[in-house]
Amino acid sequence: MTNKRTRQRPPSAKSAGMAEGPARVSDKPEGRDVYLQLQRRLLESSLEPLKEMVRAGETDGDTATALLVNDWKTRRGDSRTASFRKFVENSGPIFENEPYFDAGYDLLMDRSYMIAKASSNAQLFFKIYQHLSGEPYDSPKQLLKIMREIAKGKRFLELGCGPGFCLGVLRELGAEVAGVEMRLEFANAVPEAGVRCGDAEFLGDLFGDSRFDVIYSHDFFCESVVLERLKSLSVAAAAFRHMEDGGLGIHQINCWKMPLPVFLFDMWVTLSQRGDDFEQFQNTFWNLPPEEMEDSFYTNRFSLDPQDLLRLGVEIKELSLENDVFTLVARKPLSKGRGEQPD
Numbered sequence: 001m002t003n004k005r006t007r008q009r010p011p012s013a014k015s016a017g018m019a020e021g022p023a024r025v026s027d028k029p030e031g032r033d034v035y036l037q038l039q040r041r042l043l044e045s046s047l048e049p050l051k052e053m054v055r056a057g058e059t060d061g062d063t064a065t066a067l068l069v070n071d072w073k074t075r076r077g078d079s080r081t082a083s084f085r086k087f088v089e090n091s092g093p094i095f096e097n098e099p100y101f102d103a104g105y106d107l108l109m110d111r112s113y114m115i116a117k118a119s120s121n122a123q124l125f126f127k128i129y130q131h132l133s134g135e136p137y138d139s140p141k142q143l144l145k146i147m148r149e150i151a152k153g154k155r156f157l158e159l160g161c162g163p164g165f166c167l168g169v170l171r172e173l174g175a176e177v178a179g180v181e182m183r184l185e186f187a188n189a190v191p192e193a194g195v196r197c198g199d200a201e202f203l204g205d206l207f208g209d210s211r212f213d214v215i216y217s218h219d220f221f222c223e224s225v226v227l228e229r230l231k232s233l234s235v236a237a238a239a240f241r242h243m244e245d246g247g248l249g250i251h252q253i254n255c256w257k258m259p260l261p262v263f264l265f266d267m268w269v270t271l272s273q274r275g276d277d278f279e280q281f282q283n284t285f286w287n288l289p290p291e292e293m294e295d296s297f298y299t300n301r302f303s304l305d306p307q308d309l310l311r312l313g314v315e316i317k318e319l320s321l322e323n324d325v326f327t328l329v330a331r332k333p334l335s336k337g338r339g340e341q342p343d
């Protein structure tokens with residue numbers, strides 16, 4: 001998915017050292033200043049043609065940002081593990097297109113979820129395959145058949161599912177699916193996905209005492225969703241209550257730092273659509289101390305503490321950072337954990 005969230009706070013003039021501080025002895029840039037100016041000029045010139053197309057209405061900002069993101073991912077594609085690449089290459093009809101959501105969260109532009117062609121997130125399905133088949137991924141030709149065997153008749157619940165792209169894929173594979181999404185416009189975006197609108201902390205209100213074989217999430221237990229640790233723990237406890245004994249929790253977040261051109265272009269799109277001054281933002285940005293500048297790029301942080309899960313009685317099966325994706329896989333023990341029942 002393109003990471004269009006309203007995450008960046010424009011740096012303050014004070015933190016940028018613009019409002020106060022000693023006057024410069026010389027206006028001639030030196031050292032790091034020269035390097036930053038060079039970088040700035042380079043970026044400005046290389047992004048200008050894209051901006052021109054957006055200004056002229058030949059394309060929209062989201063499409064241009066998606067192009068930059070995909071271009072960047074393609075160029076560093078070798079960071080993906082060989083088995084993951086094999087999985088994607090052999091996915092065939094499981095994925096219509098690109099394995100990533102190509103959908104933007106456009107809160108500022110009053111356009112809700114942009115539904116593009118991509119059907120799902122390959123890394124999530126890769127983990128479902130690994131943990132439910134109990135076999136290493138070594139039979140690409142059998143992928144679809146095995147995925148169907150894995151999914152058939154299993155009950156999947158997605159937390160914070162947006163419009164429910166992943167659910168759609170799982171349903172096609174024969175699974176029984178349910179999703180919970182807090183935002184009404186996302187929950188209603190794809191009526192046939194059957195997404196329920198509500199808070200994942202109160203699963204009982206939506207699903208009674210139903211239990212699920214797999215409860216999963218993508219980009220949900222993370223700071224960008226503002227799911228703080230205590231809220232995350234409450235949601236995890238609710239999920240634990242609604243999980244079958246022996247059931248699995250698979251939770252992933254995309255964990256990558258935006259490259260500078262993507263970050264700046266994304267800001268340009270966002271600010272210019274809002275009618276805010278991008279130049280002013282840029283001037284402040286380039287004067288930030290290096291750490292603060294780096295902090296402004298997008299990084300996602302997992303908000304669920306594995307220690308809390310252990311205390312809930314969950315077994316941790318995997319904690320990994322692969323292919324830019326952080327994954328936690330947890331299992332509810334077969335014997336009833338601490339006598340908890342669905343709420």
Ligand SMILES: C[S@@+](CC[C@H](N)C(=O)[O-])C[C@H]1O[C@@H](n2cnc3c(N)ncnc32)[C@H](O)[C@@H]1O
Pocket residue numbers: 001101159160161162180181182183186198199200201217218219220225227
């Ligand atoms: C970053 S989006 C990820 C959506 C989707 N899983 C994806 O990967 O494209 C996080 C989603 O979680 C939803 N959300 C946040 N808090 C929630 C809560 N307490 N209960 C249900 N959904 C929630 C948000 O509305 C948003 O759609």
